[in-house]
Amino acid sequence: MxxxxxxxxxxxxxxxxxxxxxxxxxxxxxxxxxxxxxxxxxxxxxxxxxxxxxxxxxxxxxxxxxxxxxxxxxxxxxxxxxxxxxxxxxxxxxxxxxxxxxxxxxxxxxxSSAASFIKRMALDFLGRNPTTAETNAALPYIHLGISPGATAYNFRKSSDGTTTVDPTARLYFAYMQRIPDKGGFQFWLGKKRSGWTLARMSQTFATSSEFINKYGALTNRQFVTLIYTDVMQRPADAAGVNYWTAQLDTKKKNRGEVMIGFSESSEYKHRKAAEVDVAVTMISMLQANPDPTEYANNVTFLKSGNYLAALAAQILKDPRFTARF
Known part of the structure; x- marks a missing residue:
């Protein structure tokens, strides 16, 4: 920091x-x-x-x-x-x-003021104005001169960030296998904030034209195998494939629910943590599609042990951020 x-x-x-x-x-x-x-x-x-x-x-x-x-x-x-x-x-x-x-x-x-900066961070990361309590909690840190990146970090890691934003981003990565684009990500985030369950979102992803056009019509077994090889990026084990395929064949779970079982697993959360943080922070603060090279460099920055607050502080000084106002 x-x-x-x-x-x-x-x-x-x-x-x-x-x-x-x-x-x-x-x-x-x-x-x-x-x-x-x-x-x-x-x-x-x-x-x-x-x-x-x-x-x-x-x-x-x-x-x-x-x-x-x-x-x-x-x-x-x-x-x-x-x-x-x-x-x-x-x-x-x-x-x-x-x-x-x-x-x-x-x-x-x-x-114009510390309060207006706090309001901007809440709008960017929470999609709403800050509450009085949120503003009052952030003001002392700013008036102590602590890096404003810390304020951005705190809104990024709020309960909305961990329970709404992050699952949406992980689901996007899991299905689309690419950096989220601003329009698509904010569309799905809006659905989640409006009350859509993650399961409903996941099932919609599974039947989306982008997913089908990319992978074609998949059997249940092919769908499960794809999750292992493309999403989890490891070989599919026979026992796991058989189990999840049976869940689908017997209709105990739909494809959306099966994908969530992987995208919300501890393994996937850990592996995609830096990618999710970078994508969400860049989209939220720059209000633009992340540049692939810059995105990759920022992921490396975090994986090298640097703080997300430091990345946010860099973006605050970026002319593209200032140009928004």
Whole structure:
């Protein structure tokens, strides 16, 4: 995961005879932010001659902007989209700089606020607005400067992600033997969220034109053998094939139910974990079909021991993500 940042405490310079600016706030946009504050209330014996606004990110103090005494806002440009930033303001007079203000709440450009970023992650991964409880749970982590990839990860791994999204993605992989496309995946995810059971979805997949056109009309035995060789990617054992074929021949189970027995098995969940995480994250955050080469590289990235939150953080900085807003 990416490092988080903290705003260090700076000592004032010279003999300061004025107070610290207050009520510092920031509103983000693409690569930029507007910072506002309330002026110093204790000018002392020397008039305020200006204010200094300093940007902080995960790497520490960034650029500073000096403004006249009349200023109560600053337009900050050149910010990195997808990276959390905060701002502090200090007043200046002939005695030097005041202590820095309390830091503004963290923002993540291109989003206007932390709350708007949280809303976007909920919409992308849950297909709905966040609840108040979900927003309140995520805000402290953002205001501590923790990588926004962690917020994306938490929504990705929510109960909806593990009980609705993941089974849908696994079923798609199992039947189609390819990376899910955005339109198809979101169609089936919508069915699952609307109340369709996984068994109903699976049976529909089994009779779909894409599946039939790819494999042709299969006997029950051929269907079961296909699951072993293409889905589980291992030789079919005779006992297993005989058992599942008998289940189909005697109509104790339909093909959809048999496929679920494999796609929801511990073996398949473990083997497809990285593929599912990458496909779902890319489709959700980029709202596009995953590029096959990029998808393969991202799968390798996760299988090499890297965190999904780190992948999400990379996508947050991707121009294709920013271009959505």
């Amino acid at each position: 990416e490092p988080h940042f903290t705003v260090p405490t700076y000592q004032s310079v010279g003999t300061v005879t004025h107070g610290t600016p207050t009520n510092v706030k920031a509103t983000g946009s693409k690569g930029a932010a507007t910072v506002t504050w309330s002026g110093s209330t204790n000018p002392g014996g020397a008039p305020i001659i200006g204010y200094r606004v300093t940007t902080y990110d995960q790497f520490g103090a960034g650029d500073s902007v000096d403004l006249p005494a009349s200023a109560r806002s600053a337009s900050i440009t050149g910010l990195d989209n997808g990276l959390p930033v905060s701002f502090v303001v200090r007043a200046n007079n002939s005695g030097g700089y005041s202590p820095q203000s309390t830091a503004s709440p963290v923002i993540i450009p291109p989003f």
